Amino acid sequence: MPPSSRPPVPPGAAPPGGVPETARPARITGSPAALAVHRDVNRTAVAYPRDRSVPELFEACAARWPDATAVVHGGLTLTYRELDRRANALARRLAERGVKPGAVVGVCVARSPELIVTLLAVLKCGGAYLPVDAAWPDERLRQLLTGAECAWMVTDRAPELARRLSGGCRVVAVTGDDPAGRDTGPGAAVPADALAYVNFTSGSTGRPKGVAIRHRSIARLVYGARYAPLDRTSRLLQLAPVTFDAATFEIWGALLHGGTCVLYPHDFVRLSRLGQELRRHRVTVLFLTTALFNTVLDEAPDALAEVGTLLTGGETHSVRHLAAALDRFGPGRLVHVYGPTEATTFATYHRVDSISEDSAVVPIGRPIQNTRLYVVAGGELCAPGAVGEICLAGDGLAAGYLGMPEPTAEKFVDAVVDSVPERLYRTGDFGYLLADGRLVFHGREDDQVKINGFRIELGEITHQLDRHPAVRRSYVTVTTRGEKALVAFVVPDAPVTEAELRAHLRARLPGYMVPHRIHTRDRLPLTPTGKTDRHALLATHEAAPRPC
Amino acid sequence: MTSQEPTAPEPGAPALTSTEKALADIWRSLFGIDEVSADDNFFALGGNSLTAIRFLARVEEQFAEDVLPPETLYEDPRLASLAQAIDTAMA
Numbered sequence: 001m002p003p004s005s006r007p008p009v010p011p012g013a014a015p016p017g018g019v020p021e022t023a024r025p026a027r028i029t030g031s032p033a034a035l036a037v038h039r040d041v042n043r044t045a046v047a048y049p050r051d052r053s054v055p056e057l058f059e060a061c062a063a064r065w066p067d068a069t070a071v072v073h074g075g076l077t078l079t080y081r082e083l084d085r086r087a088n089a090l091a092r093r094l095a096e097r098g099v100k101p102g103a104v105v106g107v108c109v110a111r112s113p114e115l116i117v118t119l120l121a122v123l124k125c126g127g128a129y130l131p132v133d134a135a136w137p138d139e140r141l142r143q144l145l146t147g148a149e150c151a152w153m154v155t156d157r158a159p160e161l162a163r164r165l166s167g168g169c170r171v172v173a174v175t176g177d178d179p180a181g182r183d184t185g186p187g188a189a190v191p192a193d194a195l196a197y198v199n200f201t202s203g204s205t206g207r208p209k210g211v212a213i214r215h216r217s218i219a220r221l222v223y224g225a226r227y228a229p230l231d232r233t234s235r236l237l238q239l240a241p242v243t244f245d246a247a248t249f250e251i252w253g254a255l256l257h258g259g260t261c262v263l264y265p266h267d268f269v270r271l272s273r274l275g276q277e278l279r280r281h282r283v284t285v286l287f288l289t290t291a292l293f294n295t296v297l298d299e300a301p302d303a304l305a306e307v308g309t310l311l312t313g314g315e316t317h318s319v320r321h322l323a324a325a326l327d328r329f330g331p332g333r334l335v336h337v338y339g340p341t342e343a344t345t346f347a348t349y350h351r352v353d354s355i356s357e358d359s360a361v362v363p364i365g366r367p368i369q370n371t372r373l374y375v376v377a378g379g380e381l382c383a384p385g386a387v388g389e390i391c392l393a394g395d396g397l398a399a400g401y402l403g404m405p406e407p408t409a410e411k412f413v414d415a416v417v418d419s420v421p422e423r424l425y426r427t428g429d430f431g432y433l434l435a436d437g438r439l440v441f442h443g444r445e446d447d448q449v450k451i452n453g454f455r456i457e458l459g460e461i462t463h464q465l466d467r468h469p470a471v472r473r474s475y476v477t478v479t480t481r482g483e484k485a486l487v488a489f490v491v492p493d494a495p496v497t498e499a500e501l502r503a504h505l506r507a508r509l510p511g512y513m514v515p516h517r518i519h520t521r522d523r524l525p526l527t528p529t530g531k532t533d534r535h536a537l538l539a540t541h542e543a544a545p546r547p548c
Numbered sequence: 549m550t551s552q553e554p555t556a557p558e559p560g561a562p563a564l565t566s567t568e569k570a571l572a573d574i575w576r577s578l579f580g581i582d583e584v585s586a587d588d589n590f591f592a593l594g595g596n597s598l599t600a601i602r603f604l605a606r607v608e609e610q611f612a613e614d615v616l617p618p619e620t621l622y623e624d625p626r627l628a629s630l631a632q633a634i635d636t637a638m639a
Contacts, residue, residue: 268597268618271605295598299605522580526598536596 030381085181101126232258275303289530
């Protein structure tokens, strides 16, 4: 499938140099085949409590199942009643300290019952939580908090943060409440379209973007879930850093259903401990980022043996690892998920119940409940097989980037799609629909590079490298040190030389698409959020001796 | 595999204990390098949190569960120190 020409959507919504204030919603239509497939995949509406806030929904669970286990942390448990009472006490204290509806409240608390108490308490005040990592450098921390107009910080390391934030925020220690808690919270009215939390994503311009998510978007993620069984018997492992939006699923997927949120009790992931925790607390649903999933599959797949539903996603999958998992765990348990932070954790899902021998790709599937997707190129919906930008719509869409009207207007656009008014999030990801409506990921906008005038899709090169029998997985990027050049990193399964790989590619790609260097590595390094770390790889490339 | 008896030294390199040799083998495979010495540092060689997960899984497989807490790796990531921690835990 040839890459499409750049498909900006919708036409006229974001002309270079700025967004007109009264931009008229673009009309997006398409061929009969395009309209038919989009109408089919977008029949996702199911009833859910879209007008109730997260604390209201949680309190309903607590009233109905007060003695059910809400949180497990090692040998410690909190029932729904206990969690609710403790959150009420902290919420009252925060309200007394001046936290009002609409406030953004920083949260720097280690993974613990206190973390969950804090998140719930902030929401009960009508505030939005902004999780931060104590390991972030001071300058970044201050920049993010200032940009989000965050005036409070709830933390389990109060003296340290008071010093590091030097008066920029009022620091509130998370401990010190009446352990018995309180029957009621501060009684703030919290509408479902109020902001619930802010997660930062890295910005292409260097300034992280605070993605602001509403209460309603959390409810949309966890109710009527198509991608995993979520109910009061569900037990979800909370493993992701809370600065990462997988945590939204792990926490509220359990706590808005009467289920149990099992907090991984260690600072570092160790596969033997991961297996123990999963077995000991009978975890039913687990999300692992693509890279961690691949690692577990390689090193200790038995750790996952008893988990009912395994979700994985976050970056381009490895067919080989998905096939190995399917082989080992059987059909009905593995789900490939996709979704940017801007659409609240998950946007599409694909049950991996079969993988054909020659599968080059595994789809990212169909939209989850109450979510719509459009594949758009040149201002039109794409028919099956045609590549376009993946645009998302529905109640999962973020309110926007906090304090950044221009990037918000560029990425979140109003359009009339197939005669229906929609607010679209332009993901910058490309994909195409299969005839049966499943979506296949086809690289990112910024994976398209130009070298010596040739437009190159990096995904096409990795695809060809991955087809070599000795290649487990590969990563291709562009080095700009000296002359701009393609450089590839390959994790081999069997001994293979650079010359062999180059010959393999030369046999399959035009010369300008064969990388300048092909390094072999035993693993691909990761960023803290679990994506392949391009900068770390390039640093190893630049330190490597020249080829003989 | 876990004896602390030094084995025959390679020319020009200090002798590695058998535990050190076992760890060096894991590092060679993880990092794709030929030479590993007792003074080498896991993170200086390019280790990160995910490599650490792989390394610890392989250590537990070869020695015993809980023989090397992740904290030890992060506190003193030199090969010799890690081998010593394992020997102490196995003693």
